[in-house]
Amino acid sequence: MSVSLATGADPDTLVVSGWSAVSPYGLGAEAFADGVREGQDGVRTVDAPDLGPYERAGRVPNFDIRTVLGRKGTRAMDRATALAVATAGMLLEQAGGGLAQDDPEAVGMVLGTGHGSVQSIMDFTRDSLTGERPFHVDPALFPNTVMNRAAGQSAIWHSLRGPNVTVAGGALTGLLALNYAARLLRRGHCEAVLCGAVEEFSTERAWLEYRARTGGPHQQPTGPLGEGCALFLLEPLGRARAHGRVPLASLLGSRFIAFHAPERAHEAVVRAVTEALKDADVRPDEVALLVPSDRGGPLGGREDAALASTFGEHQPPRLRLRRLIGDAGAASASLQLAAALTTTQADRPVVITSVDPDGQTGAVVLHAGPE
Incomplete structure (x- = not known):
C-alpha cells in the first residue's frame, strides 16, 4: 500500500x-x-x-x-x-x-x-x-x-x-x-x-x-x-x-456514485468500492473489515451481493451496526465509521459503504491503527 x-x-x-x-x-x-x-x-x-x-x-x-x-x-x-x-x-x-x-x-x-x-x-x-x-x-x-x-x-x-x-x-x-x-x-x-x-x-x-x-x-x-x-x-x-495525538486511522480514498434505478445499485456499489480501493492503492485481499449500511430489503441485498462479488474468494468479516442500534438516518455512516475504529485490527485497511434509496452510494477506505 x-x-x-x-x-x-x-x-x-x-x-x-x-x-x-x-x-x-x-x-x-x-x-x-x-x-x-x-x-x-x-x-x-x-x-x-x-x-x-x-x-x-x-x-x-x-x-x-x-x-x-x-x-x-x-x-x-x-x-x-x-x-x-x-x-x-x-x-x-x-x-x-x-x-x-x-x-x-x-x-x-x-x-x-x-x-x-x-x-x-x-x-x-x-x-x-x-x-x-x-x-x-x-x-x-x-x-x-x-x-x-x-x-x-x-x-x-x-x-x-x-x-x-x-x-x-x-x-x-x-x-x-x-x-x-x-x-x-x-x-x-x-x-x-x-x-x-x-x-x-x-x-x-x-x-x-x-x-x-x-x-x-x-x-x-x-x-x-x-x-x-x-x-x-x-x-x-x-x-x-x-500536538501529541495518536493517529487512529488514515484516510486513503473515497468514491461516490449515483444510480437512477434501484436495480442499478449493485453496479454502483461495485464501482464505488473498486474505484475507492484503486485510489487508495489497496488490493481487495488486503481489506480486513467491511462495514456496510446493512439496510435490509432489496437494496440491502444488492449492497451485500455487490460486496461479495467485489471481494471474490476473500470475504472480509462484516460489521452490521444497524441491527444493533436501529436506522440512525443521516448519522448512520458516521456511526459505521466509529464502529470500524473500535473493532479493526491495527495496520489493516477497512472499507465502509453506504447506499441510499434516493439513488446514491459511496465507499470510504481507511487504514486503521496508531503509528
Missing part, C-alpha cells in the same frame, strides 16, 4: 486523531465501543406516550439537554443540536492540546444532518397555522428550523471559528461530510476539522420515515429507528504528532 501510519509516513496524510459519539449505548466513545464490541442490543421499547408508529427505537438513554449541557443557552435548544454540541465537547476534551484555544480560526466543522430538527420544523409550522395569527410563534424556536442550526451552534458553543459547513445526503451523509472535510484541509482552508453527522429521534421523524418506507413503488424495511451523533477530528499526520 502507498500510505501507512508507520514512522516516516507523509506528514500531510490526513488522519483521524480522535472521535466521540452519543448513541443508544450512552454518552462518549467508550460507551459506544463497549456496546459494539459486545454486540449489545441498543434498540429498546419506547417508554413514551406518543413516539410514532414504532414500538421500539434506538434512543440515547436518559439524554436530558439541561442535565448534559447546563441551563445556560439551552432553553430553546432542539435535541439534534444538543446531541451535536455534547459530542463536540467530548471530542474537544479528549483531543486536548489547545485544539481550539490557540487559533480558533484554524479549526473548522463539517456536520451532516438529514433535515435538521424535523420536530422543530413541524412544531414551528404547526404553531403558525393553529395560533390566532400566523406570527404568534415563539421567535426563540425559529433558529431550530434551519438546517445548519446544529453545526452553527456547536461552533459557537465551543469557539470554533474556521469554516462551518452543513451537509445533507441521506444515509451517505457521514461519508460525504468526511470527504468534504478532507477537501477543506487539502486546499488549505483550515488546519483541522471536526466532521461527522447527527440525527434525532422524534415523533415527527418517525411518522415521516414510516410513510416514506411504506408508500410508493419501492417499499423499504420498516425496522426501528435510531438516533445519535459521531464526530471525528481529521487533520494532517504532522499536526497530530506535533
